[in-house]
Amino acid sequence: MITTTLQPRFSDTDALGHISNTSFSVWFEEARTELFKIFHPSLDVKTWPLIIARTEIDFVAQTYWGRDVMIKTWLDKVGNSSCHIVHEAWQGDTLVAKGTAVMIHFDYTTNTSKPIPNDIRAQLLSHLVGAD
Amino acid sequence: MITTTLQPRFSDTDALGHISNTSFSVWFEEARTELFKIFHPSLDVKTWPLIIARTEIDFVAQTYWGRDVMIKTWLDKVGNSSCHIVHEAWQGDTLVAKGTAVMIHFDYTTNTSKPIPNDIRAQLLSHLVGAD
Amino acid sequence: MITTTLQPRFSDTDALGHISNTSFSVWFEEARTELFKIFHPSLDVKTWPLIIARTEIDFVAQTYWGRDVMIKTWLDKVGNSSCHIVHEAWQGDTLVAKGTAVMIHFDYTTNTSKPIPNDIRAQLLSHLVGAD
Amino acid sequence: MITTTLQPRFSDTDALGHISNTSFSVWFEEARTELFKIFHPSLDVKTWPLIIARTEIDFVAQTYWGRDVMIKTWLDKVGNSSCHIVHEAWQGDTLVAKGTAVMIHFDYTTNTSKPIPNDIRAQLLSHLVGAD
Numbered sequence: 001m002i003t004t005t006l007q008p009r010f011s012d013t014d015a016l017g018h019i020s021n022t023s024f025s026v027w028f029e030e031a032r033t034e035l036f037k038i039f040h041p042s043l044d045v046k047t048w049p050l051i052i053a054r055t056e057i058d059f060v061a062q063t064y065w066g067r068d069v070m071i072k073t074w075l076d077k078v079g080n081s082s083c084h085i086v087h088e089a090w091q092g093d094t095l096v097a098k099g100t101a102v103m104i105h106f107d108y109t110t111n112t113s114k115p116i117p118n119d120i121r122a123q124l125l126s127h128l129v130g131a132d
Numbered sequence: 133m134i135t136t137t138l139q140p141r142f143s144d145t146d147a148l149g150h151i152s153n154t155s156f157s158v159w160f161e162e163a164r165t166e167l168f169k170i171f172h173p174s175l176d177v178k179t180w181p182l183i184i185a186r187t188e189i190d191f192v193a194q195t196y197w198g199r200d201v202m203i204k205t206w207l208d209k210v211g212n213s214s215c216h217i218v219h220e221a222w223q224g225d226t227l228v229a230k231g232t233a234v235m236i237h238f239d240y241t242t243n244t245s246k247p248i249p250n251d252i253r254a255q256l257l258s259h260l261v262g263a264d
Numbered sequence: 265m266i267t268t269t270l271q272p273r274f275s276d277t278d279a280l281g282h283i284s285n286t287s288f289s290v291w292f293e294e295a296r297t298e299l300f301k302i303f304h305p306s307l308d309v310k311t312w313p314l315i316i317a318r319t320e321i322d323f324v325a326q327t328y329w330g331r332d333v334m335i336k337t338w339l340d341k342v343g344n345s346s347c348h349i350v351h352e353a354w355q356g357d358t359l360v361a362k363g364t365a366v367m368i369h370f371d372y373t374t375n376t377s378k379p380i381p382n383d384i385r386a387q388l389l390s391h392l393v394g395a396d
Numbered sequence: 397m398i399t400t401t402l403q404p405r406f407s408d409t410d411a412l413g414h415i416s417n418t419s420f421s422v423w424f425e426e427a428r429t430e431l432f433k434i435f436h437p438s439l440d441v442k443t444w445p446l447i448i449a450r451t452e453i454d455f456v457a458q459t460y461w462g463r464d465v466m467i468k469t470w471l472d473k474v475g476n477s478s479c480h481i482v483h484e485a486w487q488g489d490t491l492v493a494k495g496t497a498v499m500i501h502f503d504y505t506t507n508t509s510k511p512i513p514n515d516i517r518a519q520l521l522s523h524l525v526g527a528d
Contacts, residue, residue: 010284013441059185
């Protein structure tokens with residue numbers, strides 16, 4: 001499991017007085033950075049090998065600016081060219097949101113998915129649910 | 133069905149050269165404005181009666197800055213206190229993303245859902261799939 | 265003068281209940297699109313020839329979600345490789361913010377400024393203050 | 397002087413491949429958090445006593461996702477009801493942007509500025525340029 005601590009930004013809030021629902025897609029993307037590094041250690045955007053296919057988010061509790069948010073990330077499935085990611089966002093003792101993302105190993109020059117190589121797969125499996 | 137035309141902003145892009153996946157949650161929120169007006173014609177944020185419970189987005193095709201995006205929005209279910217919303221984002225003739233949102237009629241003072249009144253329900257039903 | 269009408273997005277607001285000061289830098293960037301087209305009609309990001317060197321913004325009045333914002337943009341100076349841009353943001357009859365930007369004709373491969381060609385300069389001058 | 401370390405987010409980038417100029421207004425706002433706490437220790441948005449009047453930003457060097465940014469913040473003047481803030485953003489050994497902000501002690505109920513109390517002023521002066 002990957003643990004990421006994020007500082008909500010004032011601009012992550014909206015006029016309802018707390019964190020905008022739209023900020024969670026930004027935060028969960030940040031929480032995937034460790035997975036990005038497994039696929040693409042240089043993080044060079046010119047040769048980026050990943051695309052996001054789907055996201056789901058459940059908004060469980062209101063979230064506030066001024067307190068850190070901790071995001072737990074793990075994998076619940078690694079397919080041939082895709083991985084299924086699970087995120088939970090916690091603020092203090094409160095689960096405030098949970099989400100999933102389907103990320104695909106992708107070739108932007110041919111616009112097609114490509115198989116996940118074995119060495120990358122091995123690293124991903126260490127983040128599979130129940131692996132730690 | 134509600135049709136919303138949006139201009140992608142340069143800041144909606146990311147370093148991969150096209151629209152960030154995170155921008156769709158912002159765009160789909162904008163596309164719900166007509167629904168917000170049905171529930172809350174004043175749009176006054178101090179007395180806002182809605183909360184978002186869940187979103188799903190499928191990213192179907194790459195989306196570009198510099199061309200308008202058209203979002204089609206309709207309802208596929210109106211429950212006792214919630215409504216289930218469907219969005220499609222089109223850029224030219226290309227379906228670039230589709231999503232759903234579950235929005236709940238909500239009392240922020242008691243932090244509980246509340247039934248959708250009949251007059252609001254009648255207006256929502258005009259946006260139910262197949263209604264037009 | 266260039267006139268741009270923008271729809272504030274709900275995510276442009278912050279927890280103080282109105283538009284975030286940070287949204288104006290996004291909006292003013294959008295208002296420069298017509299100038300971008302003069303320099304770079306294709307708008308292709310891979311061959312983008314402009315860089316922003318400086319911005320100033322004065323926040324004059326509170327700005328609200330739910331009402332369009334009109335941005336007036338003109339040039340007050342065209343230099344050898346730079347142009348000095350002025351923006352005003354109006355919501356209804358209220359001037360809500362004004363700003364300037366210094367934009368430079370730029371070669372990202374050599375990381376140096378380059379002179380503004382005469383044909384582009386001629387088009388820019390039609391947006392000089394007092395030109396219309 | 398206040399030092400703030402920020403993690404650039406992937407959504408802080410734009411299609412030119414590096415950090416969007418618009419992200420600096422967000423980052424500098426975050427860097428003012430320690431000043432917000434001096435004025436308003438609770439950080440409660442419902443009783444927020446500050447408004448931003450003006451910002452200036454000079455973009456000095458390109459900034460990249462994937463590496464922390466350190467922001468140095470100090471005051472160069474404390475007036476009757478306003479304070480003049482200076483920010484520098486550093487990525488590694490590179491000064492990437494510098495900016496200023498004019499922030500006003502403000503009463504949102506009367507929409508007028510109000511004098512900075514002496515106890516707050518004393519704390520602000522510890523962040524005056526040359527104070528440390």
